[in-house]
Amino acid sequence: MSARVVTISATFGAGGSSIGPAVAAELALPFVDRAIPATVAAEIGCTLEEALAHDDRAESGLGRILAGAARLPSVTFGGMDVYLPDRAIVPDEEFVTHTERIIGRAAEGDGGVILGRAGAVLLADHPGALHVRLDGPRARRLARALTEPSGEGDGVGEAGSVDPGGTGGGAAGITASGTSQRDVERMLDDNDRARAAYVKHFYGADPADSRLYHLVIDTTRLPEPAAVELITTAARAV
Numbered sequence: 001m002s003a004r005v006v007t008i009s010a011t012f013g014a015g016g017s018s019i020g021p022a023v024a025a026e027l028a029l030p031f032v033d034r035a036i037p038a039t040v041a042a043e044i045g046c047t048l049e050e051a052l053a054h055d056d057r058a059e060s061g062l063g064r065i066l067a068g069a070a071r072l073p074s075v076t077f078g079g080m081d082v083y084l085p086d087r088a089i090v091p092d093e094e095f096v097t098h099t100e101r102i103i104g105r106a107a108e109g110d111g112g113v114i115l116g117r118a119g120a121v122l123l124a125d126h127p128g129a130l131h132v133r134l135d136g137p138r139a140r141r142l143a144r145a146l147t148e149p150s151g152e153g154d155g156v157g158e159a160g161s162v163d164p165g166g167t168g169g170g171a172a173g174i175t176a177s178g179t180s181q182r183d184v185e186r187m188l189d190d191n192d193r194a195r196a197a198y199v200k201h202f203y204g205a206d207p208a209d210s211r212l213y214h215l216v217i218d219t220t221r222l223p224e225p226a227a228v229e230l231i232t233t234a235a236r237a238v
Contacts, residue, residue: 002027002235002236002238003027003111003128003129003130003234003235003236003238004029004107004110004111004128004129005029005106005107005111005112005113005114005123005126005128005129005130006023006024006027006029006112006113006114006129006130006131006132006231006235007113007114007115007119007120007122007123007129007130007131007132008020008023008113008114008115008116008119008132008133008134008231009116009118009119009120009131009132009133009134009207009212009213010115010116010133010134010135010219011134011135011136011141011191011192011195012141012145012187012188012191012192013136013140013141013142013143013144013145013188013220014134014135014136014141014144014219014220015134015144015148015219015224015227016115016116016134017033017115018224019134019219019224019227019228019231020033020113020115021033021113022224022228023113023228023231023232023235024112024113026228026232027113027232027235027236029110029111029112029113030106030110030111030112030113031112031113031115032102032103032106032112032113032114033113033114033115033116035102036055036099036102036103036117037051037052037055038051039098039102040055040095040098040099040102043098043101044094044095044098051095054092054095054096055095055099055117056116056117056118056194056195056198093202096202099117100122103117103119103122103123104122104123107123107126107128107129111128116195117198118198118199118202118203118205118207119131120133120207120212120213121199121203121205121212122203124212130214130215130231130234130235130238131212131213131214131215132213132214132215132216132217132231132234133207133208133210133212133213133215133216133217134217134219134227135208135216135217135218135219136218136219136220136221137218137220138188140220140221141188141220142181142184142185142188143220144220145184145187145188146181146184195207196208214234214238215230215231215234217230217231
């Protein structure tokens with residue numbers, strides 16, 4: 001029996017936004033990541049921007065972090081203008097409740113590959129689910145984020161050299177996309193903290209706890225095609 005649901009928890013720079021769709025394609029399952037905030041917005045009757053600002057997989061990669069950390073209507077971070085709506089309009093809990101409902105419907109319906117949003121905790125008892133964690137040492141995740149194309153918070157720069165020790169590629173430590181290494185390091189640390197806080201606040205769990213997953217992969221050491229093959233093989237075996 002093949003798993004109809006695959007949840008993927010990924011730290012910043014671990015390649016979740018590229019591995020997730022690849023796994024979905026191999027298993028002929030929907031990749032529901034982008035559909036979740038849009039559906040939440042439609043159900044609640046808010047803007048997509050507001051839904052993204054409350055979502056731990058925001059299109060900007062940092063919408064939820066900034067919405068939780070700032071009180072300004074908008075900020076510029078790493079060259080990106082991010083809209084921050086008035087959080088008092090709709091409580092966080094309502095966004096989370098609707099997100100849970102959408103994930104539950106996907107799991108009970110056609111299935112799919114779900115990235116982030118505490119999927120492994122939310123669907124811990126689902127009999128047809130495989131739970132996967134993508135991670136790796138911080139220095140190697142930073143190197144990957146600096147040298148790979150942007151991908152919803154997992155990668156920031158484009159092809160170029162990088163010093164994993166923190167001195168940065170190029171004399172000024174600027175990536176090919178124009179983002180400084182210092183900004184990318186802040187993004188990595190803030191993103192990791194925010195996603196961990198999301199899971200801990202709403203579910204009382206630590207997303208780094210290996211007991212939540214059937215498979216934990218260091219995607220900074222293993223090539224992406226091999227990681228995709230590992231996940232799809234495991235999904236077909238459970």
